[in-house]
Amino acid sequence: MNIPLFERLQQEGLISDTSLQKVKQKAGARLFSVHWELKTILYLGILLLTGGLGILIYKNIDTIGHQVILAVIGLICTSSFVYCERKKLPFATTKVPAPNSFFDYILLLGCLTLLTFITYLQVQYTVFGTAYGLATFIPMVILFFCAYYFDHLGILSMAITNLAAWVGIAITPLNILKANDSANAEIIFTGLLLGVALTAIAWASERRSIKAHFEFTYANFGINIFFIACLAGMFHFDSFYPLWLLPLTGAIFYFYKKALATSLFYFILLITLYGYIGISYVIVRFLVLGIRDFGIVYLILMYFIGSATGIIVFLSRMNKKLK
Amino acid sequence: MIAYNHTSLDNLLLKEEAADAFHQQLISTEEYNAIEKAYPVNLYSPNLFIRIGLFVLTTVIVSMGYAFLLMLEIGGSEKGIGILTFFYSLLLYGALEFIIREKKHYRSGMDDALQWLCIGAIVGAANLIFSSVTIFGQAALIFIPAFYFLLRFGNAIMGVLAFFALLVIVFYGVTPLGNMAKTIMPFLLMAISFSVYWLMKQYSNNNRLRYYQHCCTLIKILALLILYAAGNYFVVREVSNSLFNLQLKEGESVPYGWVFWIPTVLLPALYIFRGIQKKDVILLRSGLILVAAVIFTFRYYYHLAPLEIALSIGGTIMIVIAYFITKYLTPPKHGFTHAEPNDPQLAGLLQVESIIVAQTFHHTPTPEPGKHFDFGGGSGGGAGATDSF
Numbered sequence: 001m002n003i004p005l006f007e008r009l010q011q012e013g014l015i016s017d018t019s020l021q022k023v024k025q026k027a028g029a030r031l032f033s034v035h036w037e038l039k040t041i042l043y044l045g046i047l048l049l050t051g052g053l054g055i056l057i058y059k060n061i062d063t064i065g066h067q068v069i070l071a072v073i074g075l076i077c078t079s080s081f082v083y084c085e086r087k088k089l090p091f092a093t094t095k096v097p098a099p100n101s102f103f104d105y106i107l108l109l110g111c112l113t114l115l116t117f118i119t120y121l122q123v124q125y126t127v128f129g130t131a132y133g134l135a136t137f138i139p140m141v142i143l144f145f146c147a148y149y150f151d152h153l154g155i156l157s158m159a160i161t162n163l164a165a166w167v168g169i170a171i172t173p174l175n176i177l178k179a180n181d182s183a184n185a186e187i188i189f190t191g192l193l194l195g196v197a198l199t200a201i202a203w204a205s206e207r208r209s210i211k212a213h214f215e216f217t218y219a220n221f222g223i224n225i226f227f228i229a230c231l232a233g234m235f236h237f238d239s240f241y242p243l244w245l246l247p248l249t250g251a252i253f254y255f256y257k258k259a260l261a262t263s264l265f266y267f268i269l270l271i272t273l274y275g276y277i278g279i280s281y282v283i284v285r286f287l288v289l290g291i292r293d294f295g296i297v298y299l300i301l302m303y304f305i306g307s308a309t310g311i312i313v314f315l316s317r318m319n320k321k322l323k
Numbered sequence: 324m325i326a327y328n329h330t331s332l333d334n335l336l337l338k339e340e341a342a343d344a345f346h347q348q349l350i351s352t353e354e355y356n357a358i359e360k361a362y363p364v365n366l367y368s369p370n371l372f373i374r375i376g377l378f379v380l381t382t383v384i385v386s387m388g389y390a391f392l393l394m395l396e397i398g399g400s401e402k403g404i405g406i407l408t409f410f411y412s413l414l415l416y417g418a419l420e421f422i423i424r425e426k427k428h429y430r431s432g433m434d435d436a437l438q439w440l441c442i443g444a445i446v447g448a449a450n451l452i453f454s455s456v457t458i459f460g461q462a463a464l465i466f467i468p469a470f471y472f473l474l475r476f477g478n479a480i481m482g483v484l485a486f487f488a489l490l491v492i493v494f495y496g497v498t499p500l501g502n503m504a505k506t507i508m509p510f511l512l513m514a515i516s517f518s519v520y521w522l523m524k525q526y527s528n529n530n531r532l533r534y535y536q537h538c539c540t541l542i543k544i545l546a547l548l549i550l551y552a553a554g555n556y557f558v559v560r561e562v563s564n565s566l567f568n569l570q571l572k573e574g575e576s577v578p579y580g581w582v583f584w585i586p587t588v589l590l591p592a593l594y595i596f597r598g599i600q601k602k603d604v605i606l607l608r609s610g611l612i613l614v615a616a617v618i619f620t621f622r623y624y625y626h627l628a629p630l631e632i633a634l635s636i637g638g639t640i641m642i643v644i645a646y647f648i649t650k651y652l653t654p655p656k657h658g659f660t661h662a663e664p665n666d667p668q669l670a671g672l673l674q675v676e677s678i679i680v681a682q683t684f685h686h687t688p689t690p691e692p693g694k695h696f697d698f699g700g701g702s703g704g705g706a707g708a709t710d711s712f
Contacts, residue, residue: 005340014361015354022349032602033659037611038661042645049638056607101661102649109642216696263373270441272376297394308380312433315376319369 035101042105050112057120070120073113080110088150092269095213096151107150111158115139136166148211157213160198160221167194188233193248193273195226199254219258223267226251234281241282248278264323281308326423326475327366332534334362335429354670366429377432383442385415405451412444423476438472462491467673473538482538483545486519490549498566505567509553509583516550525626541604547594547609555588591617602658
């Protein structure tokens with residue numbers, strides 16, 4: 001807080017005496033918050049512990065030690081869940097705040113150790129069999145249940161990732177780009193459907209106000225999966241590539257409306273960039289295949305310069321419109 | 324020196340202060356609006372997402388424009404293209420000055436992109452005209468425009484770039500002087516980083532540098548990290564080994580290697596201690612990050628325990644530490660609190676947090692590749708999604 005500055009504002013009559021006093025008081029009594037430092041340490045601690053335990057089990061399989069490790073994991077898991085169950089505020093379909101800053105992380109620890117446990121049971125004894133992807137299905141159900149029951153966004157994201165793994169695609173944010181090299185038609189259609197389904201759930205969550213604050217997480221996964229599947233389809237299917245413009249335009253329209261309604265620039269940026277890639281691909285491909293002349297290169301370059309300028313104007317307008 | 328109108332920048336700083344006070348409910352909405360009216364900011368600074376979009380699109384336009392030029396010069400010599408590239412960089416600089424003077428762009432994404440592309444074009448041109456430019460020359464070519472952009476546009480990333488370029492210049496400028504120079508290199512780099520940090524610390528709150536506060540913060544962080552890296556045992560050993568051709572065998576150390584274990588271990592502790600003592604976020608966070616570097620360095624050379632046991636024990640210790648600090652700071656003590664800072668701008672962090680969680684934890688059993696597609700069919704996927712609700 002810049003005290004001289006606020007004193008000047010007060011002299012100019014822009015802020016009242018009481019406001020100046022408040023500012024001075026706040027500046028004098030400001031506490032140094034180590035909230036994020038502690039949260040990061042806690043988060044990394046959980047990451048390391050669960051990772052370590054996960055490896056420890058496999059390294060010690062078939063020794064007496066591994067029973068002990070299993071017991072330790074079971075103990076951590078149960079005590080975490082017992083703690084969360086005791087501390088949690090009553091369930092509601094609206095947003096339920098965490099009772100303290102530790103709660104979210106203890107719950108994370110519980111869920112992760114539970115997953116380690118289930119994975120172990122599956123690998124060692126094939127408890128869930130090999131059919132119907134039950135080994136991925138059960139963790140998914142547990143994660144969705146925990147996300148809703150304890151109201152936890154991070155676990156919801158894990159559950160959605162698991163859902164996608166269950167239907168057969170890898171979708172953690174980085175893997176979207178890396179693993180899905182779009183070579184498989186089946187994955188593309190699965191992706192389209194999953195994208196639509198997630199967007200629909202997002203819509204329903206908000207409409208029915210069942211955990212309406214989960215809406216963004218669903219919509220975020222939905223929009224990315226859908227657009228990537230769309231573009232992948234466009235690149236993959238040689239003969240009908242312009243047809244993919246239909247779902248693309250539909251999605252752009254839907255999320256444009258949504259962005260206008262919620263004033264979320266994030267969606268504007270996504271639809272602009274994904275849409276631009278898709279439309280440019282179709283146009284360039286059409287030009288290259290349609291006209292077999294070297295001069296076409298100039299036309300393509302002109303197209304990019306012109307269209308990018310146009311989109312800059314569009315983004316600037318949106319910036320004003322959504323302010 | 325700075326390209327922007329001073330009144331606009333002053334008003335912007337004032338508005339940021341007022342917004343901060345407003346979010347903490349120290350001043351009323353009417354007061355905030357009155358301040359906004361009395362000190363209008365006419366700069367064009369769109370939000371982060373638009374900024375990213377403008378950055379990408381500007382890059383597209385500039386590279387397509389460059390391709391256009393190349394098409395005109397097809398069949399030309401390398402030198403000719405180089406000269407063309409040089410003129411292109413001048414053109415980019417002109418465009419940059421234009422959008423700032425006429426359109427008042429300030430951190431809009433377009434100015435960021437043009438600064439990067441301008442430096443890129445200069446370096447590219449030099450490489451095309453003079454067929455072999457030394458690393459020293461490249462660094463100098465980057466340093467001069469980056470430093471100029473830092474002063475003229477107050478761009479923090481340009482400050483970082485200039486700092487890195489300066490270090491490279493020193494490294495490649497001093498190394499040829501002989502063995503003595505190589506030996507003192509880590510200390511020289513440490514001294515430079517420390518001086519930069521000290522200068523920033525002294526002058527970052529100076530009124531004359533008020534437009535450069537963001538730059539000062541970022542450079543301070545970087546200076547602290549480089550100060551540590553330059554004295555870190557791992558960095559010193561591996562860099563000397565590969566760049567000075569020492570051909571060290573495993574387990575062998577650089578001469579007087581033990582000297583570097585002192586800063587490797589002590590510096591992070593010092594950062595954290597000073598950070599707590601001075602309530603300095605930058606020092607404290609840099610110190611905490613560097614604790615990881617200490618552990619990594621140590622484990623790289625001495626294996627006290629297998630990885631998984633080290634992970635489990637380390638994780639447990641961290642959880643316990645976080646728990647006890649939280650307990651200790653309830654209620655707040657010595658001016659420290661563990662409560663969330665009251666800042667509505669951080670509300671978006673929750674979403675980021677959930678994405679990080681999803682990114683780092685996905686070790687659930689995945690079906691074997693062969694059976695992958697049996698249940699990966701389209702209809703199965705859709706049904707699965709509705710099943711769980």
